[in-house]
Amino acid sequence: MRFHILLSVLLLSLIQFVCVSSSWAAAEPLITLKSKLISYDIGNQVYLREDPTGKLTFDQVKAQRALFTRSQQEAPVYGPSSSAVWAVFRVRNNSPEDKWYLEVGSSFLHEVDLYRETTNGNFEKIKSGAGQPYESRPVKTNRLILPLNLPAGAEHTYYARFRSRNILRFPLQIATMPALYEKNxxxxxxxxxxxxxxxxxxxxxxxxxxxxxxxxxxxxxxxxxxxxxxxxxxxxxxxxxxxxxxxxxxxxxxxxxxxxxxxxxxxxxxxxxxxxxxxxxxxxxxxxxxxxxxxxxxxxxxxxxxxxxxxxxxxxxxxxxxxxxxxxxxxxxxxxxxxxxxxxxxxxxxxxxxxxxxxxxxxxxxxxxxxxxxxxxxxxxxxxxxxxxxxxxxLEKEQAQAQAMQQAIAFSQELIQSQENERKRIAAELHDSVGQSLILMKNRILLLKKRLDDPERLARHADDLTETVSHTISEIRTISYGLRPFQLDMLGLTQSINGLADEVAEGSGIDIRVKADSIDNLFPKEQEINVYRIVQECLNNIVKHSGATSAHVNIIRENGQIQLSVEDNGKGMNPANTQSAPKSGFGLRGMQERLSILTGKLQIKSAEPQGTIIQITLPVTTLAPVLTPATSEYVS
Structure with a gap:
């Protein structure tokens, strides 16, 4: 019984060996080289075996040749893999050329080892690949080219081992150097x-x-x-x-x-x-x-x-x-x-x-x-x-410049028109008030000449003339003050704003409260008028448009900035129009121009429960020395 079992095992092993040998024999030679002018793609004519561990030696692989399977791809590919893949192929050289080379189409393979059969049946190893120094390559080029050393009429077996750190893919071709050069x-x-x-x-x-x-x-x-x-x-x-x-x-x-x-x-x-x-x-x-x-x-x-x-x-x-x-x-x-x-x-x-x-x-x-x-x-x-x-x-910059130029031209035109209107107003005031007063004084002087013999009537006309002169002087001062507030030069910016609030409150009946830190000498003299006119425009807008009964002006000095806010309890502004307001009215546009000179910022928003808040931030580069915080609260 044991003899029969042993005999069966031997017969099965012999059949397997004969089948494997016959498969290789039937496949040999897998590749036949005929013309030196042709390159032979052999990717689907090699037998492959994957080594997942990458630790198999050449002798182990050679001894287990039956585990190889024929490639079904023209360019064998294993995707991103850390495995080593062995390939075996047999080549017969039927051409007169003996200098044949194996080119591996993937230059980025990390390891490429070629085991080529010698004339005595042994194998010698040639190392190449991107992981080897460039100087050690058998053919110094960017491609992986290895010599086969296959004499004319000879037939040799070759083993190759491939390993990659990226995609494992190795198109293979056999060709002579002239054929490779012409192709590449x-x-x-x-x-x-x-x-x-x-x-x-x-x-x-x-x-x-x-x-x-x-x-x-x-x-x-x-x-x-x-x-x-x-x-x-x-x-x-x-x-x-x-x-x-x-x-x-x-x-x-x-x-x-x-x-x-x-x-x-x-x-x-x-x-x-x-x-x-x-x-x-x-x-x-x-x-x-x-x-x-x-x-x-x-x-x-x-x-x-x-x-x-x-x-x-x-x-x-x-x-x-x-x-x-x-x-x-x-x-x-x-x-x-x-x-x-x-x-x-x-x-x-x-x-x-x-x-x-x-x-x-x-x-x-x-x-x-x-x-x-x-x-x-x-x-x-x-x-x-x-x-x-x-x-x-x-183009965007040019359009912005063109728009700014148009706005500047429009503003200049409005400014000129405003100056003309102001001149017209001053001329009317001079003609209607000062001019009439001067004419009246002239007539009374003429009457005085005629009443020199009547002391009583002379005294009465002298009193009327004195009153007319005083009234004329007051009107001239009012006109001059409108052109340039004298308080700026005599009392300073803070008191000038207080005086402005007093005048507006007296003329409009609006309760105006001013709470202001001292901001004297914080701006150059030529810039103080801009701050004054900004506050003036805010108060004038309240009088003309708001219908308010009270207003608050707050001026706070902190962190190198002046925070100026003017708030009223009037009917307020439509929030949708607050962004376009500076463009629609010349007064607010004038405020914007003055703020651009002062490098300030303007924000307009609605107050609660009603009214408008105008918030202005003015930077101050050099603060005047103030020993004690001077804050005044002024009620008009």
Missing amino acids: HTIDLLNGIYFGLLFALMMYNLFVYFSLGDKAYLFYILFIFSIAADTACIRGYLLEWLPGPLAWIVHIRLFAGLAILFSLWFTNAILQVKQYLPKLYRLRWIIVVSVGIIMLLNLLRLYVWSFAWMLISFIPVYLYVYTAGILIYRRGFKPALYYTLGLAALGIGILIYIAKDNNLVPETAFTESSLQLGSFIEAVVLSYALASKFNFYK
Whole structure:
């Protein structure tokens, strides 16, 4: 019984060995080389085995050759994976050429080891990949090219081991060096044009940044530089120029993380997200934290997790930038449209490239260069967006200047008209009051001459003449006071305001209370009249328009500012018209002009339960020394 069991096991093992041997025998030679002018894609002609631990040795793999399965893909792909993948293939050289090479189409693979069979049946190992020093490569180029050493008419078996820190994908082809050079020549030329154009755009915008000082241009330069540098990492160019101790920059995809950060800062700078969308601006920290997680995972040597998290991080990045671009464009900022289109070009390029890396779309010249094409279109469109932003603000500034000029012209016309009206009023007062008084005095003087012989009548006419002269002098003083209050020079600004309130209260019957800190000598003499006229205009508006019975004037001096408020209990102003009020009335516009000279601020609001409050803030650069706080309360 035991003999039969043992015999059955031996027979099964023999059958398995024969089947495996016959499968390899039937497949040998898997690849036949005939012409040296042709490159042979062998991705779907190799046998593969995945090593999840990455610890299998060559001898172990060779001894377990039956565990290999034939590839079903032209470019084998395992996605983001930390596994090692072994490939085995046998090649027969039926061409006269003996210098054949294996090219691995993914220049960013971290480990690529080739075990090639020698004439005596042993295997020798050649190490390559992005994780090896550039100087140790058998063929010093940005691509991973390994010599096969396959003599004409010979037939050899090759093993290859692949491992990545990002997407594990390895298109394979066998070709002679002239065939590889001819095939890659066009690609190298296009890459040169791509990097050259990006460099030109960066230099141009660098000069613009030095001229304008706009940080948006600086962030654009850093963003485009990061994209170009990351592309150079993917294509294998950067390792050639980086010193060995700095090779880790390539391995951890540092420039990809920087591109995410600079895209965020560039977005905030060009679109002014903080101003237009403050709530969205607060979410920028989600992206910053995501980049920090990427760097932390790299430091922990969890490279595959870092790459996967980087892909996930693109979701909040694009949600942020597209939301900002669309919403701000809808608010009338036209450069946001070009910004959004530029980022869309990059996003489409990235999606096509990722789809190609996962064999979701075929690998063609277009899909292979989609990342570079998208980033180039994005760089051009974003540069145009920056120019559009400059023109947008330039046009906005010109329109604001034109509007300010029109307002200045209108104000000047109104000011001239006001001066003419004031002259007309003064002329009328001089004609109707002072002129008539002078005529009356002239007539009475003539009568005096005729009554010299009558002492009684002479005395009476002399008294009338004296009264007329006094009245005329009073009228002249009133007119002069309207032109320039004498109290400003004699009593100071604080007492002048108190006197003004007294006059307005006496003439209108309104109860006006003034509570004022001393503000004498806080303003230059030529500016005190502006403060006085502002208070005067506020009180005149109360008399003319409010229908109030009482008013309060408060002047508070604190923290290098004068807080002036005038409140009444009248019918108040329509809140909808408070913003347009300074534009509608010349008096309030005059207040605005005087406040602009004083660099002050005006706010008009409704009082409770009724009335109007005018609040004015005046800055004081140099405060006069006051030993004790002088506050006066004045009731008119």
